[in-house]
Amino acid sequence: MFLLSYSKPIGVFDSGLGGISVLRALRVLMPSENFVYFADRRNAPYGSRPDIEIIHLTRNGIEYLRRLGCKAAVIACNTATSVAAEILRKEYSSFAIIGLEPAIKPAINKYPDGNVLVLATPVTLNHKKFINLLSSLDGHNVVALAAPKLVTYVEGDTANSSGCLKYLSSLFAEYNCVRFDACVLGCTHFPFAKHTISCALGYSPEFFDGAQGAAHHLRDVLASENMLNKDNKNGYIFWNELYSNGLNRKLLYDKYN
Ligand code: DGL
Numbered sequence: 001m002f003l004l005s006y007s008k009p010i011g012v013f014d015s016g017l018g019g020i021s022v023l024r025a026l027r028v029l030m031p032s033e034n035f036v037y038f039a040d041r042r043n044a045p046y047g048s049r050p051d052i053e054i055i056h057l058t059r060n061g062i063e064y065l066r067r068l069g070c071k072a073a074v075i076a077c078n079t080a081t082s083v084a085a086e087i088l089r090k091e092y093s094s095f096a097i098i099g100l101e102p103a104i105k106p107a108i109n110k111y112p113d114g115n116v117l118v119l120a121t122p123v124t125l126n127h128k129k130f131i132n133l134l135s136s137l138d139g140h141n142v143v144a145l146a147a148p149k150l151v152t153y154v155e156g157d158t159a160n161s162s163g164c165l166k167y168l169s170s171l172f173a174e175y176n177c178v179r180f181d182a183c184v185l186g187c188t189h190f191p192f193a194k195h196t197i198s199c200a201l202g203y204s205p206e207f208f209d210g211a212q213g214a215a216h217h218l219r220d221v222l223a224s225e226n227m228l229n230k231d232n233k234n235g236y237i238f239w240n241e242l243y244s245n246g247l248n249r250k251l252l253y254d255k256y257n
Helices: 020-029 051-067 078-091 104-110 122-126 128-136 148-155 162-175 190-201 211-224
Strands: 010-014 035-039 072-075 096-098 115-120 141-146 182-185 206-209 237-243 246-253
Touching (some): 051 072, 051 078, 104 115, 104 182, 115 122, 122 128, 122 141, 148 162
Parallel strands (some): 010 035, 035 237
Antiparallel strands (some): 237 246
8 A cells, every 4th residue: 555655653662561651742742643563672771781772672663663664763762762862863864853851951940949859860970972962961959760660660560569668768868858849750661650750759849851842853753754644533543562482563553543
């Protein structure tokens, strides 16, 4: 079937299920767009891997989405964005690649004198991009904590378990006397653990993540190239999950529901 270029799908890539938090924001903003989601669950988690492996795996994911005819791709993973987005943008110069950034600035803007907690993977927090961002925020109260095991809890659908609560409680123990006004979820898996994060803290901070920012950015890019889908129907999601024993693919919503 011949597809007009604007009705081609948008690719969404993550190491696993975390990118669903981004897919949700994309669908709210652009309901008529079609999406192809690629979850590299065979190689998840990415968050403690060497850069060279993350670049290789992310390149494979982007290449897969491009070959399926996507008109643009979202790296719905803060870790992969930190390490691979710039490199891949150079390699695929005619293919729009949107990344995810920890939403620290919106949190600081809302709470300039407050306490801001950032949770992300070790790779994201140790990357020079994040370190530069933190040093530009000198004078603000920002605590950044790596929570790599939280990815595994979300992947295993156990983010609401007592094990996950225990893990987060011990992670936060050192900050028992601090009340965080904002919590920046710098990993796309973490929005699925908001409830347990609040339980471990003993209160609910305001949560910030980069999904809406990425969705707006992508919409602007597509609009500027006249590539937004002009269809009035709800788009489909073509789900692709890579496991050690192969690829699982299914169409989640068809065009006419
Ligand atoms: N969802 C990812 C992120 O936003 C990565 C999680 C992982 O694979 O470690 O950082």
